[in-house]
Amino acid sequence: MPFLSIPEKVSLIILLIASFVLFSRRLQHVIKQIRASKPEVDFQLNPIGRRLWDFSWEVLCQAKVIRERPLPGIAHAFVFWGFGAFALVTLNHVATGLGFPFLERHSYFGRIYWWFAFTFATLVAVSITGLFIRRFIVRPKWLEPLSPESGVIAALIFLLMATYIPMWWFPEVTTTGHVLWWIHTIALLAFLPLIPHTKHLHLLLSPATIFLSRGGFSKIPPLAGDEDFGLDTGKDFTKLTTLQVHSCVECGRCTEHCPANNTGKELNPKQIALGLRTYLNEYGTASDTPIVGATISQTAIFQCTTCGACEYQCPVGIEHLPMIIGLRRSEVNTGRWEDEHGTKLFLNLERQGNAMGFSVTERDKFIAKQELPIFDGSQEYCLWLGCMGAYDPRGREIISAFGEVMRHTGTTFGVLKKEKCTGDPARRLGNDLVFGQLAESNIAALTQTGAKRLVSICPHCVRTIAEDWKEFGVQVEIEHHSEFMARHLHLLPSTGKEKSVVFHDPCYLGRYRDIYDQPRDVIAKSASVIDPPRARERSFCCGAGGGLVFLSEETGERVNHARAKELADTGADIVGAACPFCNSMFRDALGSTSTNPPELLDIAQIAAASIRSQAVK
Numbered sequence: 001m002p003f004l005s006i007p008e009k010v011s012l013i014i015l016l017i018a019s020f021v022l023f024s025r026r027l028q029h030v031i032k033q034i035r036a037s038k039p040e041v042d043f044q045l046n047p048i049g050r051r052l053w054d055f056s057w058e059v060l061c062q063a064k065v066i067r068e069r070p071l072p073g074i075a076h077a078f079v080f081w082g083f084g085a086f087a088l089v090t091l092n093h094v095a096t097g098l099g100f101p102f103l104e105r106h107s108y109f110g111r112i113y114w115w116f117a118f119t120f121a122t123l124v125a126v127s128i129t130g131l132f133i134r135r136f137i138v139r140p141k142w143l144e145p146l147s148p149e150s151g152v153i154a155a156l157i158f159l160l161m162a163t164y165i166p167m168w169w170f171p172e173v174t175t176t177g178h179v180l181w182w183i184h185t186i187a188l189l190a191f192l193p194l195i196p197h198t199k200h201l202h203l204l205l206s207p208a209t210i211f212l213s214r215g216g217f218s219k220i221p222p223l224a225g226d227e228d229f230g231l232d233t234g235k236d237f238t239k240l241t242t243l244q245v246h247s248c249v250e251c252g253r254c255t256e257h258c259p260a261n262n263t264g265k266e267l268n269p270k271q272i273a274l275g276l277r278t279y280l281n282e283y284g285t286a287s288d289t290p291i292v293g294a295t296i297s298q299t300a301i302f303q304c305t306t307c308g309a310c311e312y313q314c315p316v317g318i319e320h321l322p323m324i325i326g327l328r329r330s331e332v333n334t335g336r337w338e339d340e341h342g343t344k345l346f347l348n349l350e351r352q353g354n355a356m357g358f359s360v361t362e363r364d365k366f367i368a369k370q371e372l373p374i375f376d377g378s379q380e381y382c383l384w385l386g387c388m389g390a391y392d393p394r395g396r397e398i399i400s401a402f403g404e405v406m407r408h409t410g411t412t413f414g415v416l417k418k419e420k421c422t423g424d425p426a427r428r429l430g431n432d433l434v435f436g437q438l439a440e441s442n443i444a445a446l447t448q449t450g451a452k453r454l455v456s457i458c459p460h461c462v463r464t465i466a467e468d469w470k471e472f473g474v475q476v477e478i479e480h481h482s483e484f485m486a487r488h489l490h491l492l493p494s495t496g497k498e499k500s501v502v503f504h505d506p507c508y509l510g511r512y513r514d515i516y517d518q519p520r521d522v523i524a525k526s527a528s529v530i531d532p533p534r535a536r537e538r539s540f541c542c543g544a545g546g547g548l549v550f551l552s553e554e555t556g557e558r559v560n561h562a563r564a565k566e567l568a569d570t571g572a573d574i575v576g577a578a579c580p581f582c583n584s585m586f587r588d589a590l591g592s593t594s595t596n597p598p599e600l601l602d603i604a605q606i607a608a609a610s611i612r613s614q615a616v617k
């Protein structure tokens with residue numbers, strides 16, 4: 001039965017048109033911006049199966065949202081599922097006003113559907129109230145600054161539910177039902193244009209963002225050619241970058257886990273995404289204005305350790321590392337980044353082929369002293385020393401210990417006579433020229449010796465060789481020494497477990513390579529393993545990555561000190577490391593945690609010690 005008068009119907013049609021026009025104008029603008037952005041250099045839709053899985057798991061099931069923040073996550077998931085449940089009800093609501101209802105509430109299907117929607121309405125109302133209280137009363141600092149639009153949106157969603165529920169008892173034809181119908185309609189038509197104008201645009205874009213992600217954790221896309229300087233101006237936004245920054249929901253999960261932000265640095269990964277969005281809104285994709293300096297600070301981008309915690313946490317598939325490295329590239333390639341330590345590092349890499357600037361003869365002397373065999377093609381493995389393993393005193397001790405383990409397992413190995421830095425610090429600091437020179441020189445050395453299987457004590461070397469070198473058309477088989485030792489676990493002695501070891505997951509081994517159990521298994525052969533409060537995927541960075549170990553950390557608390565304290569506070573006898581950079585960062589930091597700090601050992605040193613102790617027995 002029609003219940004709206006003709007003037008009411010006319011008003012409804014005018015409001016509907018106004019709402020749709022405001023909605024679609026902004027959405028069209030965003031879509032135009034995405035289309036006007038540069039294409040992705042190496043984007044591939046395959047494997048489609050992985051994309052469909054990520055979409056189902058992260059979008060439809062809201063698994064990532066719930067996994068990282070269970071209570072607010074489930075509340076958010078109910079709101080999201082509620083939108084789905086309400087789609088039919090909403091269409092029917094408007095159609096009823098226009099005189100064409102299609103969902104009869106007293107029919108068999110209608111009853112079921114109304115109760116289904118009723119249940120969701122209750123859950124959404126409770127959830128949105130909880131999320132409102134959290135954002136505006138509890139106010140975790142990650143959600144700062146408070147956005148009034150969030151309050152308006154929450155109020156509108158609550159109003160939509162609060163007006164829907166009583167309509168079961170007050171149909172539209174009653175006076176109360178009529179008033180409720182209009183309040184519901186106005187809330188709905190006010191909500192619609194707010195979606196593309198606010199962070200709620202993620203409702204429309206994030207399914208695409210997640211489905212179209214670059215794939216591969218923290219993948220750095222290649223430059224498009226000699227004229228590509230990185231993410232310098234509006235013209236350098238790629239389609240994915242534009243899509244991603246418009247998808248940010250401002251939840252602050254990235255910032256909550258960022259080691260730089262947690263230790264008082266200027267860097268805030270949420271503000272990287274939002275800074276790029278502000279740039280797009282103010283300057284657009286055709287602008288020649290440099291991004292750094294306009295909406296993002298240079299200091300902030302060079303405080304990133306590339307730990308990947310932000311990217312791991314982001315519920316809408318935003319990939320921060322390609323953005324941060326892209327911005328660094330622009331600063332390095334245009335010469336705007338003037339940093340004494342950075343300049344020295346690049347010179348060391350160019351002239352000496354190692355990050356510390358040692359003469360290569362130092363490496364030769366170490367190889368001779370340790371009697372490490374030179375790889376000649378006859379051995380099973382090529383042991384990659386890396387800068388730390390070749391020149392750093394503690395890194396050398398790790399190499400020596402791992403050599404003992406390899407010999408104990410009966411594995412033959414040799415080291416390259418000519419090996420340079422993999423290019424990791426240059427790559428992460430945005431100097432692709434130096435990275436390319438180092439990678440090509442190393443690839444030539446490997447090709448010359450015929451080395452096919454590599455093993456390294458350094459997760460940064462593993463990552464760079466296995467992933468970043470692909471840009472030069474090679475696919476090198478390399479594994480981390482934790483993987484090697486875990487595969488030979490049956491050959492490692494089981495000794496008493498009197499000592500406890502707290503294991504620090506290196507970012508480049510855990511989040512980047514998904515290796516968590518192997519180092520723990522190695523330690524567990526001779527000691528009891530303890531996890532610090534932030535472990536495995538949520539491990540807190542040591543502060544070394546992204547080339548930062550070679551720069552100076554000047555602002556706030558030192559990242560390595562914060563992490564060393566957390567590790568020492570577990571009361572473990574030993575801090576177990578699986579990366580020479582983590583090792584070097586904790587070396588001094590542990591000393592500052594107490595007068596009796598825990599011992600610091602690499603997992604190879606723990607394994608070698610148990611081999612030695614067994615030999616003595």
Ligand code: SF4
Pocket residue numbers: 254257258259260261267268269303304305306307308309310311320
């Ligand atoms: S990669 Fe790590 S240090 Fe860099 S912004 Fe993300 S969380 Fe912060």
Ligand code: SF4
Pocket residue numbers: 247248249250251252253254255269270273310313314315316318
């Ligand atoms: S970038 Fe991702 S994690 Fe960070 S605030 Fe935006 S949506 Fe949240």
